[in-house]
Amino acid sequence: MLYRLAFAAVALSAAAACNGEDSAAVQPIADAPAAPAPTPSPSPSPSGTPVAGTPFARAVIADFDAPWAMTFLPDRRMLVTEKKGDLLLVAADGATRRTIATIDVGSAGQGGLMDVVLAPDFATSKRVYFSYSAAGQGGKGVVLARGVLSGDAGPERLASIETLYRATPLVTGDGHYSGRIAFSPDGQYLFFTNGERQKFTPAQDKTGSLGKVLRLTPDGKPAANNPLAAQGFLPEVWSYGHRNLLGIAFDAQGNLWQQEMGPKGGDELNLVLPGRNYGWPNVSNGSNYDGSDIPDHAPGDGYEAPKAWWNPVISPGGLMIYSGDLFPQYKGDAFIGGLSSQSLVRVDLNGTNASKGDQWSVGARIREVEQGPDGAIYVLEDGGDSQGRLLRLTPAS
Numbered sequence: 001m002l003y004r005l006a007f008a009a010v011a012l013s014a015a016a017a018c019n020g021e022d023s024a025a026v027q028p029i030a031d032a033p034a035a036p037a038p039t040p041s042p043s044p045s046p047s048g049t050p051v052a053g054t055p056f057a058r059a060v061i062a063d064f065d066a067p068w069a070m071t072f073l074p075d076r077r078m079l080v081t082e083k084k085g086d087l088l089l090v091a092a093d094g095a096t097r098r099t100i101a102t103i104d105v106g107s108a109g110q111g112g113l114m115d116v117v118l119a120p121d122f123a124t125s126k127r128v129y130f131s132y133s134a135a136g137q138g139g140k141g142v143v144l145a146r147g148v149l150s151g152d153a154g155p156e157r158l159a160s161i162e163t164l165y166r167a168t169p170l171v172t173g174d175g176h177y178s179g180r181i182a183f184s185p186d187g188q189y190l191f192f193t194n195g196e197r198q199k200f201t202p203a204q205d206k207t208g209s210l211g212k213v214l215r216l217t218p219d220g221k222p223a224a225n226n227p228l229a230a231q232g233f234l235p236e237v238w239s240y241g242h243r244n245l246l247g248i249a250f251d252a253q254g255n256l257w258q259q260e261m262g263p264k265g266g267d268e269l270n271l272v273l274p275g276r277n278y279g280w281p282n283v284s285n286g287s288n289y290d291g292s293d294i295p296d297h298a299p300g301d302g303y304e305a306p307k308a309w310w311n312p313v314i315s316p317g318g319l320m321i322y323s324g325d326l327f328p329q330y331k332g333d334a335f336i337g338g339l340s341s342q343s344l345v346r347v348d349l350n351g352t353n354a355s356k357g358d359q360w361s362v363g364a365r366i367r368e369v370e371q372g373p374d375g376a377i378y379v380l381e382d383g384g385d386s387q388g389r390l391l392r393l394t395p396a397s
């Protein structure tokens with residue numbers, strides 16, 4: 001029960017009923033009281049410090065300047081994005097790093113260099129996909145791009161960078177870009193999230209990509225036979241009625257899951273089904289920031305309801321579905337990084353259903369959750385506009 005009490009304290013003190021995407025309040029994780037000397041263990045290493053109230057031991061791997069996302073290379077090195085535009089190639093132990101690309105991003109507000117994922121055929125293609133915010137005529141929008149990790153002629157760098165897709169329309173402001181990327185298990189499709197840019201109604205607008213999940217080819221073109229084109233939507237749209245989608249991932253059964261930030265309350269974990277309308281801004285289990293009500297999701301309203309939702313909010317910042325062996329009890333579960341809630345959240349996935357599991361207070365805004373090749377859980381602290389750490393979580397005992 002300790003973690004529940006700890007979380008309750010955080011929720012009360014941090015007014016966590018509002019989503020904290022805009023908040024820059026950052027508290028580093030305090031080191032736990034002096035731990036006994038670590039007993040040698042063959043794997044994994046390094047051993048960590050127990051985190052009170054959680055089943056985890058924590059090792060600090062590295063820190064970064066406002067990190068946003070990460071992924072692992074087959075050789076266990078890591079790619080990490082920093083919001084201001086640097087893409088870093090980081091040694092597996094975190095000790096060394098190299099900037100392999102600097103992207104010209106509009107890093108104001110929530111904009112910046114955002115997600116990074118490997119191509120399904122990375123072993124041969126060396127392709128790396130990423131997203132960022134960029135300005136153009138009429139405003140700003142999220143962009144999908146890719147490059148090739150090249151080290152043939154000296155130090156590794158990201159070469160042959162090409163823009164694949166640009167959200168439309170460009171609008172003012174610096175919020176709710178989303179920009180998360182997931183490939184389908186067969187590698188044929190790229191799912192790309194476009195947030196509604198804090199403009200509400202674009203999520204229901206057929207003529208734009210905002211507030212949508214898109215299904216693209218790996219070249220960034222609309223995939224064939226998407227479900228809403230016949231109804232007049234853009235041909236790349238897979239589902240709509242979304243708000244700010246900061247996590248998207250497939251589970252081992254091939255189900256696609258997506259998390260999004262609700263307004264004042266109403267954060268959602270959704271099962272993404274083709275052609276469905278997820279309701280924003282017409283329905284939400286939260287309410288508007290000005291206090292006005294929004295009708296809740298309700299049976300028969302025509303909108304796809306979330307499989308799990310949160311009030312007070314957790315401010316979901318990153319999504320990972322665990323498939324490793326280091327935490328056998330969590331295999332198949334979803335892990336969500338909480339921003340304003342400063343927590344790591346676990347959700348039980350059972351087929352196409354989900355139920356809330358644990359919410360561990362960790363004392364820092366969590367932007368990204370990733371599974372390591374060793375089965376450890378890696379989290380990136382958000383850092384606001386300053387330093388955020390990469391932490392490696394292993395079983396506490």
Ligand SMILES: [Ca+2]
Binds near residue numbers: 070071368369
């Ligand atoms: Ca990632």
Ligand SMILES: [Ca+2]
Binds near residue numbers: 279284305
């Ligand atoms: Ca919804």
